Amino acid sequence: MLIEEGSAEASRRKELLTKNVDDLQRCNHLHQDGPAITGVVIPLEFESLLLLRHWDKAMGVIQRAAKQDCALKTLERLARLAVRSHCPTALQSEAVKTALEAMISNTTELDVQKFAAWFRVLLETSLVSNKEQARGFFGQVRDMIPSLSYPVSELHWLVSTAWNVSVELWSAGAMAEACTWAEVALGLLPFASDTAAAIGMGEKQIREAYSKMLAERDEEIAMEIT
Incomplete structure (x- = not known):
């Protein structure tokens, strides 16, 4: 059953969550050097702050977790909690970015499949907000x-996403931005063996479409000058 906002039950829940955060912060302060403890305490604190919608404090937990060199699985848990919540996309991006940075710096053998999956989440989140x-x-x-x-x-996915953003911007009349995103897609083409499988177009068709975008952009610039 949903708890009505502003009700006595909602106030009580908020009070309990706030107390929970205070207790967890004290526990974390006492056991900063204990990865087994922080691996439990920090995600619980983070989740409580998300439920309280205390976004700035939740961001602080991510930053603290990074400084404390928390285990990768802890940082991934923070990222999952952020992505599954209704928190601001900037907070989601920061949580995922922190986990990705830990993967790169702390892992001797990078799990490329996992890294790529998380990087996709980061890109999807960022495309919405910035x-x-x-x-x-x-x-x-x-x-x-x-x-x-x-x-x-x-x-x-990288090629098709960049190209689709370009096409959307082109359709909206944002020619300069469309060309920039088309260049992102073109920059990825050498690594994608089958562009037709990615976006339903061959490399020749993509370059022809890009040339058309450039022509329209230049025409738009010329009209603005005159």
Whole structure:
């Protein structure tokens, strides 16, 4: 049964969650060097803050977890909690990004499949809230691909997603941004063996469409100048 906002029961629940957070913070402070303890306490504290909708404090938990060098599985748990909640996308992105950074820096043998799956989550989240930031993430993963056995299905997803963003912007008349995103897709083409499987177009068709975008963009710029 749903608890009505503003009801006595809702107030009581909020009070209990707040007390829970206070207790967990004290416990974490006492056992900062105990990974077994922090691996339990930090996710519980984070989840409680999400339920309380205390976004800034939840962001602080992510940052603290990173500083305490929490285990990767703990950071992944924070990321899962954030993604499954209704918290701001910036908070979701930070949680996932922190887990990804831990994968890269703390793992001797990177689980590329897991890394690619989490990177997809990061990109999907960023595309909703900040396309410019998302474009930067596309660039980062493109630079990493040559040194990784990146899953083919994820490569296809990267190409198709970047291209679809480009087409959407083109349809909306945002020619400059459309060209920029088309270039992101083109930059990934050398790593995707079958572009037709990714977006239903061959490389030649993609480049022809990109040339058309450039022509329309240049025409738009010329009209603005005159």
